[in-house]
Amino acid sequence: MRGVRLLPAVLALLVITATPVHAAPRIVGGVVAEAGEAPWVVALTSSGDQFCGGALLGPGQVVTAAHCVDGRPPASITVVGGRLDLRTGDGATSAVSAHRVVDGYSTPSRGKDLAVLTLAEPMPYAPLPVAQSSGVYMGGSVGVVYGWGRQAEDDAVKSPLLHKAHIPIVPDAQCAAVHPRYDAVVMFCAGYPDGGIDSCVDDSGGPFVIDGRLVGIVSWGVGCARPNLPGVYTRVTTYLSAAA
Ligand code: ARG
Numbered sequence: 232m233r234g235v236r237l238l239p240a241v242l243a244l245l246v247i248t249a250t251p252v253h254a255a256p257r258i259v260g261g262v263v264a265e266a267g268e269a270p271w272v273v274a275l276t277s278s279g280d281q282f283c284g285g286a287l288l289g290p291g292q293v294v295t296a297a298h299c300v301d302g303r304p305p306a307s308i309t310v311v312g313g314r315l316d317l318r319t320g321d322g323a324t325s326a327v328s329a330h331r332v333v334d335g336y337s338t339p340s341r342g343k344d345l346a347v348l349t350l351a352e353p354m355p356y357a358p359l360p361v362a363q364s365s366g367v368y369m370g371g372s373v374g375v376v377y378g379w380g381r382q383a384e385d386d387a388v389k390s391p392l393l394h395k396a397h398i399p400i401v402p403d404a405q406c407a408a409v410h411p412r413y414d415a416v417v418m419f420c421a422g423y424p425d426g427g428i429d430s431c432v433d434d435s436g437g438p439f440v441i442d443g444r445l446v447g448i449v450s451w452g453v454g455c456a457r458p459n460l461p462g463v464y465t466r467v468t469t470y471l472s473a474a475a
Contacts, residue, residue, distance in 0.1 A: 261428065282433060308327040380435070422462055430449040448464055448467060
């Protein structure tokens with residue numbers, strides 16, 4: 232299994248080295264993810280275009296945001312794993328045979344923004360374990376978010392390279408004060424008072440990870456990386472429980 236992961240790693244490194252140093256980071260204010268650090272990250276694509284992120288929960292299961300797949304026929308989605316640079320043919324792809332959206336989901340700003348996809352072809356990459364308790368949602372805990380989304384809210388161009396950013400969780404009361412629709416049962420917020428670092432459009436569905444465990448899913452925001460407007464994430468432990 233290790234060998235399977237190493238080959239894409241080498242190719243991705245070559246490509247990253249060939250990228251001009253002034254290339255702008257994606258996610259907003261992030262850095263390029265390193266080969267092997269996030270084997271469970273997947274891209275959701277349609278006709279070759281990445282539109283959301285996700286993470287492997289098991290070889291044949293992907294967790295993403297409900298709004299990424301709601302209303303999209305499973306057959307129109309291809310999941311790409313083991314590919315940091317979407318311009319390459321690295322890794323593995325799979326069709327989606329079914330998806331299940333959380334009951335009662337309507338729109339990201341009302342929460343419940345989580346879906347689980349069943350893959351037609353299991354993927355040979357390490358899955359991401361789910362956080363063990365709701366105690367992880369403490370203000371100040373820093374998570375890492377991964378995605379191929381925009382580098383700025385008005386940026387039409389996306390990076391083909393997987394990016395990541397470290398972002399602290401914002402206490403519930405503080406988030407409720409800035410997002411009137413905030414619901415601490417099903418969401419949490421993460422961001423910096425000064426903005427500048429955030430997830431953004433097309434990062435949706437991607438994982439927010441603390442200590443190697445899935446804690447959140449990129450869900451919604453008001454613009455991206457604006458001061459005092461933290462990004463909103465699905466509170467994963469409300470929906471998924473950790474395997475023992
Ligand atoms: N809804 C966006 C998507 O579909 C994610 C937005 C996240 N925004 C933020 N400011 N963190 O890709």
